[in-house]
Amino acid sequence: MQKKVNWGILGLGQIAHKFVADLKLIPNATLHAVASTSGERAQNFAAQYDAVHYYGSYEEMMKCPDIDVVYIASRHPRHHENTLLCLKHKIPVLCEKPFAMNGVEVEEMIAASKSNQTFLMEALWTRFLPTTKKVLELIDDDVIGEITGVKADFGFKAKFDESGRLYNQNEGGGALLDIGIYPIFLALLLLGKPEEIKAIASIGKTNVDETCHMLFKYSNNRIANLHASILNETATEAFIYGTKGVIRINSRFHESTSVTLLLNDKEPKDIFFEFLGFGYRYEAEAVMEYLSKDVIEHPLMPHSFSVDLMELLDRVRKEAGIFYPTYDRV
Ligand SMILES: NC(=O)c1ccc[n+]([C@@H]2O[C@H](COP(=O)([O-])OP(=O)(O)OC[C@H]3O[C@@H](n4cnc5c(N)ncnc54)[C@H](OP(=O)(O)O)[C@@H]3O)[C@@H](O)[C@H]2O)c1
Structure with missing residues (x-):
């Protein structure tokens, strides 16, 4: 029998609902914990999808026992900070796309994955379809x-x-x-x-x-x-x-x-x-398979791919004059 994998979800917006619906299609995936900046949203989400634990802050969820991996579903500007939080607690991460706001942030996230020897992958689900x-x-x-x-x-x-x-x-x-x-x-x-x-x-x-x-x-x-x-x-x-x-x-x-x-x-x-569900189950299953291998990245979506992808996004926005005031760390 396959080992159960306990998922935590951080940020309970639109995509979190769709991802969890697909998680339910995976027999050995369990929705273990959910965290939101709103305690009420966390409670409602947990009730809707039978999560075992719910938290009104991301930090609180870090203390939750038995989380195997966290799916980060916050908005892009929070991906960097939220990923660092999980990695600091040695909790593996599947982080929504875009991985971060710029290449500097991506490098910092990967450095944290390496220094904590903890799995990190960008949720570029299309790769796994x-x-x-x-x-x-x-x-x-x-x-x-x-x-x-x-x-x-x-x-x-x-x-x-x-x-x-x-x-x-x-x-x-x-x-x-x-x-x-x-x-x-x-x-x-x-x-x-x-x-x-x-x-x-x-x-x-x-x-x-x-x-x-x-x-x-x-x-x-x-x-x-x-x-x-x-x-x-x-x-x-x-x-x-x-x-x-x-x-x-x-x-x-x-x-x-x-x-x-x-x-x-x-x-x-x-x-x-x-094609079952929305298509997110394939990336989730890929993560679950590699968690058991004691590695920090997935060969189909390695850290280097996310670095290259963000480099292209940075180059495009420089060329096209696209600007995010707080995050202009190209
Ligand atoms: N893979 C895909 O197919 C796909 C599809 C859609 C989106 N995405 C990605 O997923 C991420 C989330 O997208 P979404 O559509 O789910 O976003 P969303 O519904 O707007 O919000 C996601 C979460 O961000 C936080 N949030 C909401 N309003 C906020 C505000 N005013 N300021 C700061 N944070 C706020 C909330 O977290 P709390 O619950 O903690 O309060 C919310 O649950 C994005 O990075 C997006 O690119 C991926």
């Missing part, structure tokens, strides 16, 4: 030949709400950190780090980037064309162009349940995947 696994297999098997470029977009029409996090510059609002990270993640996964970056953003009246367009150029003339928007719904597809054909990761590509193979001179072929 069956769809992504299949895409990498198709590329490894040379089905589309040499990759010549990538195109990916992620756009939705966000409700304009100055009090919400998306339109709040101090909360790391805007398209780039919230959803632009997905097209960038895909380009980094498939093509590595670019030699050249061009980026342009439309900055709205609350000073966040409402759209962000990016072009990354690599060796051998390969180019990634990436786009994120909170102003408009876009197709939210990804195309991986190769010398023998194209893989289209169907909408929405970051949570896709199918890909279409568009091989040169052949009929399109759809491939579908089993």
Whole structure:
């Protein structure tokens, strides 16, 4: 029988609800403790999902016995501080994306993981989906030949709400950190780090980037064309162009349940995947598997990948003039 893994959740907002729903699909995962800045929110959340313990402060949860891992679901600007808190107590961490607000914070988080010899991983769940696994297999098997470029977009029409996090510059609002990270993640996964970056953003009246367009150029003339928007719904597809054909990761590509193979001179072929829940269970299971191995990172989402990803986010925002006043530690 598999060992039970006791999860703690820190920050009980929208994504925490979805993550816990998926945790319930994993037979050996237990929702052990939840913590919020609001005691009432923690109590209600615990009652809704049968958490064993609940806390009205993050610090209090650190004293909770038997937590195996904490999922950090606070807003981006708190990821760094919340991660350091858990690691200081030698509690393993799965931290929501974006991992932090800038590269300096990411380096500090990884240093804390190393000095405390405690597991740390960015919750870039798309990496663990069956769809992504299949895409990498198709590329490894040379089905589309040499990759010549990538195109990916992620756009939705966000409700304009100055009090919400998306339109709040101090909360790391805007398209780039919230959803632009997905097209960038895909380009980094498939093509590595670019030699050249061009980026342009439309900055709205609350000073966040409402759209962000990016072009990354690599060796051998390969180019990634990436786009994120909170102003408009876009197709939210990804195309991986190769010398023998194209893989289209169907909408929405970051949570896709199918890909279409568009091989040169052949009929399109759809491939579908089993997909339970929202898709967060795959990253949670990956963490649980590696917790038992006594390592501090996961090979599919290692610390170095998060460093590179944040470096790209930092470079894009510098290039596009995207600015978060309190967190400008590029
Ligand atoms: N992986 C994904 O698919 C996905 C999807 C959505 C979001 N995310 C990421 O998850 C993180 C949380 O997103 P969310 O949509 O869940 O955010 P949210 O609902 O706005 O809030 C998350 C938590 O942040 C704290 N919070 C709320 N209002 C706050 C305020 N005014 N000032 C400071 N903290 C406040 C609260 O923690 P307490 O309960 O402790 O008070 C809240 O529960 C973000 O970093 C986001 O990028 C990931």
